[in-house]
Amino acid sequence: MLPAVIAAFLAVAADGTDLSSDFNTRFTGKTLRFDYHHCGDATQEQIAPDGFRLEGEWAGSRTQLVDALDFGKYRFVMRDAAGGETLFCAGFCSIYGEWETTGEAKRQWRAFHESARFPEPKAPVVLAIEKRADDLSWRELWRGDCDPASRFVDRSPITPRGGVMPIDVRGPSADKVDLLIIGDGWTGKQRDAFIDDVHRLIGSLFATEPFKRRRADWNVRAIMAPSPQPGVTDPRRATFVDTPMRLQFNAFDSDRYMLTFANRELRELAAQAPYDALILLANTSKYGGGGIYNLWATCAADTDVAAYVFVHEFGHSFGGLADEYYSSQVAYEEFTPAGCEPWEPNITALLDPAQLKWRDLVSSGTPLPTPWDQAAFDALDLAYQKRRAEALAANADDATNEALMREIKASGGKQLASEPWYGKVGAFRGAGYEATRLLRPSVDCIMFTRNPTAFCPVCERAIERVIDRYTR
Ligand SMILES: [Zn+2]
Secondary structure (H helix, E strand, O other), rough: OOOOOOHHHHHHOOOOOOOOHHHHHOOOOOEEEEEEEEOOOOOEEEEEEEEEEEEEOOOOOOOEEEOOOOOOOEEEEEEEEEOOEEEEEEEEOHHHHHOOOOOOOHHHOOEEEEEEEEEEOOOOOEEEEEEOOOOEEEEEEEEEEEEOOOOEEEOOOEEEEEOOOEEOOOOOOHHHEEEEEOOOOOHHHHHHHHHHHHHHHHHOOOOOOOOOOOHHHHEEEEEOOOOOOOOOEEHHHHHOOOOOOOOOHHHHOOOOOOOOOOHHHHHHHHHOOOEEEEEEEEOOOOOOOEEEOEEEEEOOOOOOHHHHHHHHHHHHHOOOOOOOOOOOOOOOOOOOOOOOOOOOOOOOOOOOHHOOOOOHOOOOOOOOOOOHHHHHHHHHHHHHHHHHHHHHHOOHHHHHHHHHHHHHHHHHHHHHHHOOOOOOOOOOEEEEEEEEEEOOOOOOOOOOOOOOOOHHHHHHHHHHHHHHHOOO
């Protein structure tokens, strides 16, 4: 562990302008949180404000306040109340945004609690939440005023709970990616076990490129609020645990999908530390996880493949990466609308091969779409999915499920590695829960199967661009 560096952060633009002084003119250096309910069904959606909350130090960049990445299904925008100038903008995805593509959204309304965090302005501003249209342009969903000096901002101190543990803190939050790991389902007596799991999984993340070469750009902290009982809620096994962060399997009735719906509790605990990115670890030996862009990732800590899940889910939540697989059971019915180019940097509808978003990484002479033996892969994968469904129906134990995963990894990995275009960037049919309509950049990638230990070049570049956003 390195000691925290206490240094004044001074950013200088290419033309010599001191950008941090511009930040200090407009912002206090603290974080404001806007809490709201995101509600609706498959055909309509509404934002219902809940309140404003003052948090601690602003951990994000003080020079890149307007998001140039343009990732996400939604974006949060802060504009100057007088001139309408954009002061801050950040793309994100949400549980609501996934839920509205499920069958349940066709039958009923639901509401999800969400938060947008932004640097506290010194003067009144106008806030907006915008949603991406099918043509990738933005439409305003909600607009409201925010006067930071008003009595409507809760400025009470954040209650200390759980104790923030510096795992590896290397510099000021303004020019580092601040990663906060939150533990759920460990009892007070299991604190050391939680810290061991954090070190093990962080080790796997920073053994993977591009995190490995950018290690010095990160601060890592951890926190856990002790749970009265070990483990997390697993509805399909009739296990219900009142953990502080309410992590639970079976989100959207998908067994291995682990989320929490207790957003306010989570934000209040996290607000004790500066953070740009969150990973929620669950004390369980059952395989599972989840990751939503610019929200958080979840991961079961105590499985054979925990290190893989940790990195894969963080690929979603940090890198804005889509799943490159297409055959697993998911609750989404049409995650990417037909005939549309998805916004995610690592999947494409290939509507115009000449405009492929990763065309600069494709070697000349590579056909688009790029051929691969999809039928052979599908046959193997289908047999695996069938056995997995049988194991789920029979309530098989964790060891049986893990043995099944090891078996498919051994056979599927070998098959993919023998593909003629293996290791090359192209456009391979089958991605983003769509067997034919969407394509992925490489035969294999951490976002496609559990076989590889590396991201494909397209995913690796996307992650590095996000690191740059917080550090340059
Ligand atoms: Zn990839």
